[in-house]
Amino acid sequence: MSAPAVEVANVCKCFLRGSPVLRNVDLKIERGEMVALIGASGSGKSTLIRAIAGLTSIDRNEGEGGEIRIFGRPMQAKGRVTGEAGSLRARVGVVFQQFNLVSRLTVLTNVLLGLLGQMPRWRGCLGWFSGEEKQRAMRALARVGIERHALKRGSELSGGQQQRAAIARTLMQGADVLIADEPIASLDPSSARRVMDILADLNRSEGITVLVSLHQVEYALRYCPRVVALRDGAVVYDGASSLLTPAFLSELYGAESEELFLPGFGKTDEAAAESAPDSFMPRKAGVNGSRPEAALGGMAALGNA
Amino acid sequence: MNSNRPIAVTAPAALRDAGTETPVDIPQHPLSRRLRVPFIWLVVGAILVWSWSPTEMWKVANLFTDWRNMAEFGSAFLRPNFRGWELYLTEMIVTIQIAVWGTALAVVFGIPFAILSSSNICPQWIVQPVRRLMDACRAINEIVFALLFVVAVGLGPFAGVMALFIHNVGIISKLFSEAVEAIDPRPVEGIRATGSNKLQDVIFGVVPQVIPLWSSYTLYRFETNVRSATVLGIIGAGGIGQTLYESIRSFQYSETAAVVIIIVLSVMIIDIVSARLRHMLV
Numbered sequence: 001m002s003a004p005a006v007e008v009a010n011v012c013k014c015f016l017r018g019s020p021v022l023r024n025v026d027l028k029i030e031r032g033e034m035v036a037l038i039g040a041s042g043s044g045k046s047t048l049i050r051a052i053a054g055l056t057s058i059d060r061n062e063g064e065g066g067e068i069r070i071f072g073r074p075m076q077a078k079g080r081v082t083g084e085a086g087s088l089r090a091r092v093g094v095v096f097q098q099f100n101l102v103s104r105l106t107v108l109t110n111v112l113l114g115l116l117g118q119m120p121r122w123r124g125c126l127g128w129f130s131g132e133e134k135q136r137a138m139r140a141l142a143r144v145g146i147e148r149h150a151l152k153r154g155s156e157l158s159g160g161q162q163q164r165a166a167i168a169r170t171l172m173q174g175a176d177v178l179i180a181d182e183p184i185a186s187l188d189p190s191s192a193r194r195v196m197d198i199l200a201d202l203n204r205s206e207g208i209t210v211l212v213s214l215h216q217v218e219y220a221l222r223y224c225p226r227v228v229a230l231r232d233g234a235v236v237y238d239g240a241s242s243l244l245t246p247a248f249l250s251e252l253y254g255a256e257s258e259e260l261f262l263p264g265f266g267k268t269d270e271a272a273a274e275s276a277p278d279s280f281m282p283r284k285a286g287v288n289g290s291r292p293e294a295a296l297g298g299m300a301a302l303g304n305a
Numbered sequence: 306m307n308s309n310r311p312i313a314v315t316a317p318a319a320l321r322d323a324g325t326e327t328p329v330d331i332p333q334h335p336l337s338r339r340l341r342v343p344f345i346w347l348v349v350g351a352i353l354v355w356s357w358s359p360t361e362m363w364k365v366a367n368l369f370t371d372w373r374n375m376a377e378f379g380s381a382f383l384r385p386n387f388r389g390w391e392l393y394l395t396e397m398i399v400t401i402q403i404a405v406w407g408t409a410l411a412v413v414f415g416i417p418f419a420i421l422s423s424s425n426i427c428p429q430w431i432v433q434p435v436r437r438l439m440d441a442c443r444a445i446n447e448i449v450f451a452l453l454f455v456v457a458v459g460l461g462p463f464a465g466v467m468a469l470f471i472h473n474v475g476i477i478s479k480l481f482s483e484a485v486e487a488i489d490p491r492p493v494e495g496i497r498a499t500g501s502n503k504l505q506d507v508i509f510g511v512v513p514q515v516i517p518l519w520s521s522y523t524l525y526r527f528e529t530n531v532r533s534a535t536v537l538g539i540i541g542a543g544g545i546g547q548t549l550y551e552s553i554r555s556f557q558y559s560e561t562a563a564v565v566i567i568i569v570l571s572v573m574i575i576d577i578v579s580a581r582l583r584h585m586l587v
Binding site for chain 1: 491492494495496497498499500501502504505508509510513514516
């Protein structure tokens with residue numbers, strides 16, 4: 001039982017008539033880790049998250065790899081979502097940027113729907129949930145602090161509350177792995193902190209493995225010990241978040257780094273960005289280090305600060 | 306900074322140029338483009354002329370030369386005879402009941418066909434054949450189906466129910482599947498991510514989203530079906546149409562007028578009520 005929670009092996013993805021979205025991505029997440037996936041928009045974060053959740057198929061790779069495994073069992077292999085994906089999805093809770101609740105159903109029902117993958121099919125289709133299951137759902141709602149809104153429709157909740165309901169749904173699933181696709185991108189700062197606090201707490205106290213893609217680096221640095229950085233669909237950094245300085249990030253992302261920071265975060269020193277030693281970049285292979293935008297990015301960040 | 310460059314104020318200068326009568330080229334569309342509209346009118350006119358004699362349109366004059374017939378017809382209509390109102394009312398209710406069952410069956414069977422013909426739910430090799438089948442149901446008028454069912458199950462309202470049912474399955478499945486194709490895919494994905502199966506995705510992800518529109522379409526079809534059902538009686542498929550036809554055939558225009566008034570009132574009431582209900586739903 002020592003298989004990693006998530007194993008992404010040499011994964012590529014091209015959409016029709018487009019440049020590749022994911023290029024030879026390798027990623028291994030051990031059980032109980034909390035990992036942030038960062039990158040500018042269009043860098044492939046969502047696609048990678050959706051591929052791990054088995055919602056998007058990856059390309060069949062020539063030669064080695066092209067596989068996504070959850071606890072050692074294949075979610076995707078040979079260019080298609082495997083037959084096991086249905087049962088695997090029950091173990092992988094997914095939290096989306098737009099919450100993806102069914103807005104006309106009550107919050108309680110939305111949370112109960114997390115059980116669909118585990119209950120008898122006919123009972124799931126009829127929507128018959130036992131009293132004990134409803135109790136569990138209420139406990140899940142209490143865990144994220146919105147039990148008062150159980151009978152409201154999904155659409156009546158604020159964004160932050162909807163996202164917490166979505167997290168309660170993954171709790172109901174009993175997911176061991178929680179992957180979140182920009183869970184806080186459409187939330188206000190205090191709701192965003194609340195959601196990140198809940199994710200971090202689930203990781204700490206229940207040992208749930210969390211992979212969360214984030215648009216803004218500050219949250220990654222604050223909540224996640226490990227950061228995986230994507231750029232143009234390739235992993236350009238995979239290591240401790242403590243090593244990610246603003247200077248290093250603008251080196252990694254060039255002009256794009258500007259959108260990774262909240263205004264007023266740190267001070268980007270243009271000179272430091274240019275003189276950042278290569279030893280700080282364990283996996284810099286994919287990056288063209290001498291791009292002129294790097295300097296521009298530094299200036300833009302200064303302008304924001 | 307240079308994005309805020311002021312827009313050059315050239316308009317007055319240009320007008321002054323026009324004042325000094327310098328000839329200016331007026332742009333013109335090419336000849337083919339200019340002839341397009343007259344050509345369309347020509348085609349429409351030709352089609353009307355072509356359809357004139359086959360439809361015996363010259364008889365339009367008869368409306369005036371045979372004015373006595375018209376006057377008799379019209380005067381009887383002004384004196385409606387409600388002596389048989391109990392019969393008219395029971396027959397009208399039967400007509401509404403035909404529409405109730407026709408609509409209900411069409412909805413029950415139309416929903417699965419609607420799901421099967423929605424291209425965001427099912428693969429094309431299912432969608433296309435199902436859509437063509439539904440096209441066939443829709444293409445044939447309910448009167449034609451009623452004639453067939455009168456032969457199959459005998460005279461009476463049941464033939465009418467079946468006729469409405471088959472025709473409306475085609476319509477309902479098209480309307481419903483258009484609603485399904487316009488849903489937000491994200492909630493469905495949220496449910497799929499919990500490990501549900503395809504049927505559960507539809508039940509919990511799709512149906513809650515389309516229920517308001519589906520209910521509204523159902524009410525609308527019910528309205529339409531009441532109107533259609535009044536005609537079905539003419540060919541022996543039950544309801545008030547039969548009474549109507551009999552009174553016309555026996556030249557009892559006062560009775561005809563009474564029946565027509567009852568039909569119009571019923572349809573009006575149903576339209577008003579269902580419009581209210583639909584307004585509440587959407």
